Amino acid sequence: MTTKRRWFWGSFFILGAVLLVASRLGWISAQFGFWQLLTGIFLLAIVIFSVAHRTISGTVFGLAFLAILFAKPLGITALAPWTILGVALLVTIGLSLILNPHNYFKTKFYSYRSNQNNHWNGQATTERMTTDEAETTVRVNMSSSIRYLQSQNFTHARIDARLGNVKLYLTDVRLAPTGATIDVSASLSGVELYLPKDWPVKFALANNLADIDEKGQHLPGNGPTVVIQGNLSLSGLVIYYV
Structure with a gap:
């Protein structure tokens, strides 16, 4: 690391320490938690680094995560995290097409199927798929996936999202x-699940600065139960009861 870089990053983190102390002493009107401010400093460092290296995705998503983290002081609590991440994904794709189209179209996309599961990975694109397996897996990385299930003996679904968006329809x-x-x-992602309104649902989720929302009228019956479990980190999960 050059002397100039050492001075820059050293001063940056010292300034972060000053802001942290000022916030705890009430010198700043807006009150921030310790981990909230520490995470914000880290994300700001990522944004600055991404701008310096002209990395579109790092810059846009870094700003998106800052918006999610400080939604209340910014007055944008009406925007769910998955909405902000969806906007960030679209802006990233748009800027990539405008500013760097040649590298963008070189991005590789591939899919593969196994006997029991469907897996998908992609970059900056949207996948749509209909499957009828009892088990399914959806993986996205800087991309989007829309999956429609039609299984008559559904037992398990796995969603693994990193900087992406997933919509999983289980209404059929x-x-x-x-x-x-x-x-x-899910990490820095948005996940939407569309479930029949009469399914009994049980949640067992570890939540780390994430948002969980239920929409629609939930009228659980006496049938089998669906357990939604896993980990959410700086992400949004929305359950639509249809």
């Missing part, structure tokens, strides 16, 4: 007699 699914589980592992 029949649960296995023993019930089903949906494992969600």
Whole structure:
């Protein structure tokens, strides 16, 4: 690391320490928690680093995460985290097309299927797929996926999202007699689940600066139960009861 860089980053983190002390002493009108401010300093460092290296995705998503983290002081609490991340994804794609189209179109996309599961990985694109397996897996990385399930004996779904968006439709699914589980592992992502309104649903999620919302009228019956479990980190999960 050059002397200039050492001075810059050293001064940056010292300024972060000053802001942290000022916030705790009430010198700043807006009150921030210790971990909130520490995370904000880290994200700001990522944004500055991304700007310096002309990295579109790092800059846009870094700003998006800052917006999610400080939504209340910014007055944008009406925007769910998954909405902000969706906007960031679209802005990233748009800027990539405008500013760097040649490298953008070189991005590789691939999909593969196994006997029991469907897996997908991609970059800066949207996948749409309909499957009828009892088990399914959706993986996204800096991309989007829309999956429609039509299984008559659904038992398990796994969602693994990193800097992306996932929509999983289970409205045409029949649960296995023993019930089903949906494992969600989301980091800086938005996940939407569309479930029949009469399904009994149980949550077992670890929440780290994430938002969980339920929409629609939930009228659970006496049938098998769906357990939604996993980890959410700086992400949004929305359950739509249809």
